[in-house]
Amino acid sequence: MRFERVELRLIALPLLHPFETSFGIEAEKHCVLVRLDCEGVTGWGECVAMNGPWYSEETTGTAWHILTEFILPHVLGRDFDSAQELQGRLARVRGNKMARAALEGAFLDALARSRDRSLAHFLGGERTEIESGVSIGIQSSPEALVAIVERELATGYRRAKLKIKPGSDIEFVRAVRLAFPEAQLMVDANSAYTLEDAEHLRSLDVFGLTMIEQPLGHDDIVDHATLSARVQTPICLDESIHSAQDARHALELASCRIINIKAGRVGGLTEAIRIHDICRNRGVPVWCGGMLETNIGRAHNVALASLPGFTLPGDISASERYFVEDIAYPNFRVSSHGTLAVPTTPGTGVEVDEQRLERVTLRRTELVA
């Protein structure tokens, strides 16, 4: 398929509720969308880089720069028949995984559409529905958190992930566990602790959490191995894993027992599937993370999570938890048994609402072969 035209848009969508993590509060979602046109087929990709370099070093600005200056000029006017071929062409570009993943996502959507197949099937997905979990931001008090968890579990979600940071951790988790003795619960610290907090983190063991996600340094796999041996709760890595090689290294060092896979963080769906395969061969469970995506990115996540190794509920929840109005439809809805249906229509299965998109666009550019 010949890459004829690419359009980039920076958009801003107000979030229904501000989302607080250990690295900050987000009230408005900013992201870069990629539209790729080739031979009569259009594909869409979403770049998960945030406004600022708080989760990783990439931002909407760096993604825009890398895509327009280095990635797109290198691929426009050329023919690609597989994601491997596209990644090969981009091998010279170091890092910038989120920028790269956004283009690969658009290409895979277009490729699946051109073959009249759903993205999920095209990637090797087998499930017709995926297990859905929720990620709940840091709240002002344990009581406020319990009220939100109660609502989410009543909706049917399979597990609740609680964001934690020093000062908003043990007492919050205790309150939720006391209120919901049987619920599948986990925590995500987004790198808010150091190895000196090992004893403190060990006090989470009594709550029977499914895992502690990324407690230590965002680029660490060594201290995580030490911590992993000192706590009973399984450690899961998010920020530290940028490639299949990182995943292999982390598993060889026993830095984690579970991996959160985000295609954006690892350079795209192809690399995400490599990590899935490595983990599956070793019997290591994986689940699909989220970055407060619009329905475009959410649809890519749902397709990825339909692969057989995704055996734990992911951070992929109903569209209506996030925005007043999305930019692509239909919305993903959660069933009463806590699942989202995997679309069976061609490509991602969502279509962009051009008028709505236009209204939320802050910046636009177009590159033509």
Ligand code: OSB
């Ligand atoms: O660490 O998983 C994370 C959102 C933004 C940045 C990092 C993370 C998150 C989430 C949200 O946890 C998950 C979702 O999309 O619902």
Ligand code: MG
């Ligand atoms: Mg995380």
